[in-house]
Amino acid sequence: AQKITQTQPGMFVQEKEAVTLDCTYDTSDPSYGLFWYKQPSSGEMIFLIYQGSYDQQNATEGRYSLNFQKARKSANLVISASQLGDSAMYFCAGTSYGKLTFGQGTILTVHP
Amino acid sequence: ETGVTQTPRHLVMGMTNKKSLKCEQHLGHNAMYWYKQSAKKPLELMFVYSLEERVENNSVPSRFSPECPNSSHLFLHLHTLQPEDSALYLCASSQSFGPGKSNEKLFFGSGTQLSVL
Numbered sequence: 088a089q090k091i092t093q094t095q096p097g098m099f100v101q102e103k104e105a106v107t108l109d110c111t112y113d114t115s116d117p118s119y120g121l122f123w124y125k126q127p128s129s130g131e132m133i134f135l136i137y138q139g140s141y142d143q144q145n146a147t148e149g150r151y152s153l154n155f156q157k158a159r160k161s162a163n164l165v166i167s168a169s170q171l172g173d174s175a176m177y178f179c180a181g182t183s184y185g186k187l188t189f190g191q192g193t194i195l196t197v198h199p
Numbered sequence: 200e201t202g203v204t205q206t207p208r209h210l211v212m213g214m215t216n217k218k219s220l221k222c223e224q225h226l227g228h229n230a231m232y233w234y235k236q237s238a239k240k241p242l243e244l245m246f247v248y249s250l251e252e253r254v255e256n257n258s259v260p261s262r263f264s265p266e267c268p269n270s271s272h273l274f275l276h277l278h279t280l281q282p283e284d285s286a287l288y289l290c291a292s293s294q295s296f297g298p299g300k301s302n303e304k305l306f307f308g309s310g311t312q313l314s315v316l
Binding site: 091116118119120122124129130131132133134137139140178182183185186187188189190191192 | 239240241242244255287289291296297300301302303304305306307308309310312
């Protein structure tokens with residue numbers, strides 16, 4: 088079974104600053120994928136970024152980048168130049184043996 | 200419309216009621232999912248349908264009954280629910296499902312916020 092752990096229940100960041108949201112994973116599947124989703128107050132889960140276990144380079148999507156460290160089994164999300172609209176719940180998730188497992192989530196609050 | 204649409208957005212029901220949640224995806228995907236999101240708990244996968252066939256049923260109580268009449272529609276029929284079933288129910292879809300599909304991203308609806316009194 089796969090386990091996804093997010094140890095930060097809440098994070099605060101100043102507008103225009105960068106913030107890192109932590110995620111660690113544990114799986115025996117050599118072919119796995121890691122995702123980050125954003126859930127604003129409206130409820131919809133929005134896909135942000137994906138990293139495959141065989142990808143050599145860290146994934147980037149605009150202001151989002153994934154700091155993938157295989158040896159530490161971590162897949163941290165970095166948001167650069169935070170905006171007020173980034174305030175939301177962020178979920179790390181992983182696919183392993185065909186199943187997607189979510190972490191507990193981190194609430195990010197961006198202060199003006 | 201595009202994406203995944205869920206109705207209703209909010210639902211309040213008594214423990215003896217029967218209601219249904221509806222999900223529709225306009226993405227041409229072959230897999231659809233029901234997730235339950237309770238406060239302070241990770242999302243819990245309830246059911247998965249792939250090509251209209253149920254392929255996952257994660258020990259969900261029988262008071263939740265899914266139905267997938269075609270690849271675009273998914274229902275969750277509810278009856279004799281308990282107060283602890285109050286949660287946000289999220290529907291999602293993906294192009295396909297199964298081992299070897301580690302890069303399949305899910306597209307979610309906005310959810311149905313269910314309150315059981």
